[in-house]
Amino acid sequence: MTLAPQTTDDAAVATSPAPSQLKRRPRQFKDHGPDSLKGILVKIVLLGLVDAFAVYVMMMLFMAQSWVVLAIAAAVTVLINWIYLRKGGLPAKYLAPGVFFLVVFQVFVVLYSGYIAFTNYGDGHNSTKEDAISAIQIMAQTRVPDSPAYQTSVLDQNGELFLLFTSPEGVVTMGSATEPMSTVTDAVTDGSGKAISVPGYDTLNFNQIIARQDAILDIAVPVSDDPAQGSLRTPDGTTSFAFKPSMTYDAATDTFTDVETGATYTDNGEGAFAAADGSQLSTGWKINVGFDNFVRAFTDPTLRAPLLSVMLWTFTFSIASVILTFALGLFLAITFNRDDLRGKKVYRVLMILPYAFPAFLSGLVWSGILNPQFGWLNQTLLGGAEIGWLTDPVLAKISVLVVNLWLGFPYMFLVCTGALQSLPTELDEAARVDGAGPFRVFRSIKLPLLLVSIAPLLIASFAFNFNNFNVIYMLTGGGPRFEDTTRNIGSTDILITLVYKVAFGQGTGRDYGLASALAIIIFIIVATVSAISFKQTKALEEVNR
Amino acid sequence: MKLPNISATPVSRRVFAMGAFSAVTAVALSACGADNKPATSSPTPSDLAAGGASTITMWVDAERAPALKDIAAKFKAETGIEVKLVVKDFSAVRDDFITQVPTGKGPDLIVGPHDWVGKFVQNGVIAPVELGDKAAAFTATSIRAMTFDGATYGVPYSVENIALLRNKALLPAAVTTFDEVVAAGKGVVDAGKAQYAFLVGLDPKQGDPYHLYPLQTSMGSAVFGTDAQGEYDAKQLVIGGPEGIAFAKKLVEWGDTGSKVLNSNITGDIAKEEFKNGKSPYYLTGPWNVPDLQAAGIDLAIDPLPTAGDHKAQPFVGVNGFFISAKSANALATTSFVTNYLTTEDAQDSMFTTGGRPPALIASFKKAAKDPIVEAFGKIGEGGVPMPAIPEMDAVWNDWGATELDLIKGKADPATAWPKMADSIKSKIGA
Numbered sequence: 001m002t003l004a005p006q007t008t009d010d011a012a013v014a015t016s017p018a019p020s021q022l023k024r025r026p027r028q029f030k031d032h033g034p035d036s037l038k039g040i041l042v043k044i045v046l047l048g049l050v051d052a053f054a055v056y057v058m059m060m061l062f063m064a065q066s067w068v069v070l071a072i073a074a075a076v077t078v079l080i081n082w083i084y085l086r087k088g089g090l091p092a093k094y095l096a097p098g099v100f101f102l103v104v105f106q107v108f109v110v111l112y113s114g115y116i117a118f119t120n121y122g123d124g125h126n127s128t129k130e131d132a133i134s135a136i137q138i139m140a141q142t143r144v145p146d147s148p149a150y151q152t153s154v155l156d157q158n159g160e161l162f163l164l165f166t167s168p169e170g171v172v173t174m175g176s177a178t179e180p181m182s183t184v185t186d187a188v189t190d191g192s193g194k195a196i197s198v199p200g201y202d203t204l205n206f207n208q209i210i211a212r213q214d215a216i217l218d219i220a221v222p223v224s225d226d227p228a229q230g231s232l233r234t235p236d237g238t239t240s241f242a243f244k245p246s247m248t249y250d251a252a253t254d255t256f257t258d259v260e261t262g263a264t265y266t267d268n269g270e271g272a273f274a275a276a277d278g279s280q281l282s283t284g285w286k287i288n289v290g291f292d293n294f295v296r297a298f299t300d301p302t303l304r305a306p307l308l309s310v311m312l313w314t315f316t317f318s319i320a321s322v323i324l325t326f327a328l329g330l331f332l333a334i335t336f337n338r339d340d341l342r343g344k345k346v347y348r349v350l351m352i353l354p355y356a357f358p359a360f361l362s363g364l365v366w367s368g369i370l371n372p373q374f375g376w377l378n379q380t381l382l383g384g385a386e387i388g389w390l391t392d393p394v395l396a397k398i399s400v401l402v403v404n405l406w407l408g409f410p411y412m413f414l415v416c417t418g419a420l421q422s423l424p425t426e427l428d429e430a431a432r433v434d435g436a437g438p439f440r441v442f443r444s445i446k447l448p449l450l451l452v453s454i455a456p457l458l459i460a461s462f463a464f465n466f467n468n469f470n471v472i473y474m475l476t477g478g479g480p481r482f483e484d485t486t487r488n489i490g491s492t493d494i495l496i497t498l499v500y501k502v503a504f505g506q507g508t509g510r511d512y513g514l515a516s517a518l519a520i521i522i523f524i525i526v527a528t529v530s531a532i533s534f535k536q537t538k539a540l541e542e543v544n545r
Numbered sequence: 546m547k548l549p550n551i552s553a554t555p556v557s558r559r560v561f562a563m564g565a566f567s568a569v570t571a572v573a574l575s576a577c578g579a580d581n582k583p584a585t586s587s588p589t590p591s592d593l594a595a596g597g598a599s600t601i602t603m604w605v606d607a608e609r610a611p612a613l614k615d616i617a618a619k620f621k622a623e624t625g626i627e628v629k630l631v632v633k634d635f636s637a638v639r640d641d642f643i644t645q646v647p648t649g650k651g652p653d654l655i656v657g658p659h660d661w662v663g664k665f666v667q668n669g670v671i672a673p674v675e676l677g678d679k680a681a682a683f684t685a686t687s688i689r690a691m692t693f694d695g696a697t698y699g700v701p702y703s704v705e706n707i708a709l710l711r712n713k714a715l716l717p718a719a720v721t722t723f724d725e726v727v728a729a730g731k732g733v734v735d736a737g738k739a740q741y742a743f744l745v746g747l748d749p750k751q752g753d754p755y756h757l758y759p760l761q762t763s764m765g766s767a768v769f770g771t772d773a774q775g776e777y778d779a780k781q782l783v784i785g786g787p788e789g790i791a792f793a794k795k796l797v798e799w800g801d802t803g804s805k806v807l808n809s810n811i812t813g814d815i816a817k818e819e820f821k822n823g824k825s826p827y828y829l830t831g832p833w834n835v836p837d838l839q840a841a842g843i844d845l846a847i848d849p850l851p852t853a854g855d856h857k858a859q860p861f862v863g864v865n866g867f868f869i870s871a872k873s874a875n876a877l878a879t880t881s882f883v884t885n886y887l888t889t890e891d892a893q894d895s896m897f898t899t900g901g902r903p904p905a906l907i908a909s910f911k912k913a914a915k916d917p918i919v920e921a922f923g924k925i926g927e928g929g930v931p932m933p934a935i936p937e938m939d940a941v942w943n944d945w946g947a948t949e950l951d952l953i954k955g956k957a958d959p960a961t962a963w964p965k966m967a968d969s970i971k972s973k974i975g976a
C-alpha cells in the first residue's frame with residue numbers, strides 16, 4: 001500500500017476556512033484528530049469501493065445459496081464499516097486488519113485441522129453419506145451383457161419426454177418415464193434407418209436435449225416384463241443401452257442389496273456399508289470418529305515405533321540446525337564486522353547467496369551433488385569414493401544437517417550483523433581498558449547483549465526448522481527407510497514429512513484425519529516449546545537493567 | 546517527511562487504507578470458502594440459447610491442452626456447447642479431483658492415466674462410461690485398462706509403455722535375452738566405445754520397480770493375480786512366490802555385488818544424459834524420452850524387451866484417458882462429448898500429433914505407426930499388462946522399490962528380504 005502524498009493535507013488545512021478550525025479545536029483532545037474534507041472524501045470513496053465489492057460478493061454467495069458464509073461476510077462488512085466510520089476507537093482501527101488476518105490464516109486453519117482430526121476423512125471417506133449412496137448407485141448401473149445398443153431420438157409431447165429407440169434389427173419402439181415400451185409403426189426414419197420422428201411428437205435437437213438433460217438421464221424404460229433384461233437408458237441422447245443395477249438401495253432400511261448374491265450391506269457405523277461377513281463397499285463417507293485418530297497415532301504398531309524415533313530426530317534436527325546456523329552466522333558476522341576489512345560488501349553478498357535460492361531447488365541440487373557415485377562431492381572432491389551420503393542412515397542425517405546449515409546460516413549472518421551494528425562500541429573499549437581479552441569481551445558482553453535481541457529469532461528459527469519440510473523432502477525424501485515398520489518412514493523423516501506421507505498416501509492411501517491429528521500434536525509441541533522459551537528469554541533482558 | 550500540523554490524519558488514513566484492503570480480502574476470502582454450486586437453469590425446451598449456453602469444464606495439464614483446444618472448438622461449432630479447458634498441474638490433478646468433486650466445484654471431466662480409476666471409484670467421484678460398440682475400435686489393452694469392477698470408467702486415448710532403446714551406432718543388431726543384451730553391451734564397453742553395458746534410470750533413494758518389471762515378468766513373477774474376468778484381484782498378491790524370489794536373486798547378481806549391470810546410483814536424469822552422450826548402447830525407457838534423444842542425434846532402434854527367464858517380458862502399460870465426474874451437472878453433454886467426439890479418429894489423430902503418445906484408437910494408431918518408433922512401442926505394448934488400478938497398488942510401490950534397491954546394493958538376502966516385502970505389503974492391504 002502506498003501512502004498518499006502528505007502535501008494534500010497541508011493544502012487542505014491551509015485552504016480550509018478559519019471558523020471551522022475554531023470549531024474543531026476542542027476535539028483535538030479526543031483520541032482522534034479532526035478529519036480534513038479530503039480525508040473524509042478518501043475515506044468515503046474507499047469504504048464505498050469496499051462495500052460495493054462486498055455487496056457483489058454477497059450477491060454471488062446468495063446465488064450460490066451458501067447462507068452461512070453469506071451471513072459471515074455480511075457481519076464482517078458491517079463490522080469493518082462500523083470500525084472505520086465511528087468517531088472514536090482508534091485502537092480498533094489499528095488492530096482490525098491484523099486481527100482479521102490472524103483469524104483467517106491462523107485461527108481458522110488450526111480449528112479446521114482440529115475438526116478434520118476428529119473425522120475419518122481420507123481415501124474411501126471422501127464426502128457425505130448421500131454422495132456415497134448416489135455414487136454407489138451410479139457405479140452399480142451395469143450394462144446387461146451382450147445387450148444391443150439402440151439408436152435413440154428424444155421426443156416431446158406436451159412437455160412429456162419420450163425416447164424413440166431403433167434396435168440393430170430396425171425395430172422401432174418408444175417409451176417414457178411413465179409409459180412402458182411400445183412398438184411404433186409410423187416412425188419417420190433417416191437415411192441410415194434410424195427413427196427420428198413420430199407424427200404428433202416434436203423431436204428435440206441436441207441443444208434442447210442438453211437443456212433438459214437431467215430429465216432425459218432419469219428416463220428408464222424397461223425392455224420387457226423380465227427385469228433381468230434391464231431398462232433402456234440413454235447416457236448421451238443419441239444411443240441407449242439396457243442397464244441393470246447390480247446393487248439396489250432401499251431407503252427405508254438404509255441397505256444396499258447385491259442383486260446377484262443377495263447379500264445386504266448395512267451402515268456399519270464406521271462410515272461405510274458392510275455385509276454380515278465384514279466385506280465393505282469401497283465407497284464410504286466422512287463421519288466423526290472422536291479421539292480415534294489420536295489414539296491411533298500412539299497405538300498403531302506401524303506408527304508407534306517410528307513415531308518415537310521421528311520425534312527424537314525432529315528435535316535433534318531443529319535444535320542442531322538452530323545452534324549450527326547461529327554459531328556459523330555469528331562467527332561470520334563478527335569476522336566481517338571489522339571496519340578495516342576490504343571488499344566487505346562483496347563478501348556479504350556472497351554470504352547471502354544460499355539464502356536467496358529457493359530451498360526446494362537447493363534440496364534437489366544437493367541431492368545430485370551427494371549422489372554416491374556421480375555426485376560432484378564424491379567424484380571430484382573425494383576422488384571417486386563411493387560414500388552413500390544420503391543412503392546411509394547416519395550419514396544421511398549429517399548430510400541433512402549440513403545442507404540445512406548451508407541454507408540457514410545466511411539468515412543468522414544477516415540478523416547477527418544487524419544486531420552487532422547496534423551494540424555500543426564504548427562497552428567494548430571499556431572492557432578492554434579493564435583488561436579483558438577479545439574472547440572474554442565476546443562471552444561476557446557481546447553475546448548476552450546480542451541474545452537479548454536475537455533470542456526470539458532463535459525460537460522462531462526453531463519453530464521453522466521443526467517443520468522444515470522442503471529440505472528433508474527434496475534431499476532425502478525421509479529415507480533411508482526404517483526396517484522395523486511397514487510404513488514408508490525413514491531415518492531422516494521429521495514429523496511434518498511423516499504427516500505428509502500419511503496425509504497424501506505414500507503407500508496406504510490418503511488419511512487426512514490421522515494426518516490432522518498428528519498436525520495438532522505437532523502444533524501443541526511447537527507451541528509449548530516456544531512458550532517456555534519465550535519465558536526464558538525474559539530473563540535475558542535483565543542484562544539491560 | 547514533512548509532518549502536517551494535524552498529525553492524526555495521515556496515520557488514520559493509512560490505517561483506514563489497510564483496513565479497507567483487509568475488508569476486501571475478508572470478503573474475498575469468505576467467498577473463496579463458499580460452496581459455489583453452479584446455478585443450473587432449466588430453460589424451456591424451445592429456448593435454444595439457454596440449452597447451448599452450458600459449458601463443460603475439463604481439467605487438463607499443460608502438455609495435453611493444445612491437442613484438446615481444436616476438438617473443443619469443433620464441438621462448440623457443432624453443438625454450441627463450450628468446453629472450458631482449465632490447465633492444472635499434472636501432479637495435483639488426481640488429489641484435487643477427489644477433493645473437489647464432493648463440493649460440487651469439481652470439473653465435469655479430467656484427463657489422466659488409467660491407474661487413477663481405483664482411487665476414484667473408492668472415493669465415489671467417477672461415473673462409468675458406456676462405450677457400446679465403439680469399444681471394439683480401441684486396442685484391447687486400453688479397454689482392459691479402463692475396466693474396473695466390470696465397468697468401463699474412461700475413454701482411452703493413448704497407450705504408453707517402456708521398450709529397450711538401442712544406439713545403432715554402437716550396436717547394429719538386436720538380441721532377445723537379457724544375458725545377450727548384457728554380453729553385447731559389455732562387448733562394446735570392452736572395445737572402449739562406451740562406458741556402460743546397459744542403462745536404466747533407477748533411484749538411489751527409492752529404486753524403480755516400474756522399469757524393472759519386464760525383467761520380473763519374464764521370470765514369471767507378477768504383482769497381483771487376476772480373477773475370472775481378467776481383472777487384478779487384490780486378494781491374490783503373488784509377488785512373494787518362488788518366481789519372485791528367483792528374480793530377487795537375479796537382482797543381486799546384476800547389482801553392486803555382482804556384475805554391476807544395474808546401478809542404483811544412476812538416476813533417470815543421469816541415465817538419459819549418458820545415453821544421449823553415446824556412453825551406452827542400451828537404455829531401458831519409455832517414449833517420453835525419445836524426442837530428446839533424437840534431437841541429440843542418436844540413431845535409435847526400438848528393440849523388444851529382453852527376457853531374463855523363459856516367460857514373455859511384459860511391461861506395465863499406462864493408458865491415458867478421459868474420466869467423467871460422478872457429480873457433473875452437465876452429464877449428458879459431457880458424455881456426448883467424450884463418447885461421440887473424443888472417440889473419433891480426428892480427435893485421436895490430433896492428440897497424437899501434439900502429444901506424441903501412441904493413440905489407443907486402432908485406426909489412429911495404424912496411421913501413427915507409419916513411424917517405426919511408434920509402431921515398435923505399440924507392438925511391445927500389445928504384449929504388456931495394464932498397470933494395476935486397484936487402490937491397493939499404492940501400498941505396493943514403496944516396499945517393492947525399497948526391497949529391490951537393497952537387493953541391487955547387495956545389502957539384503959533375496960531368500961528373506963523378498964518374502965518379508967510380500968508380508969509387509971500383505972499386512973497393509975489385508976490380502
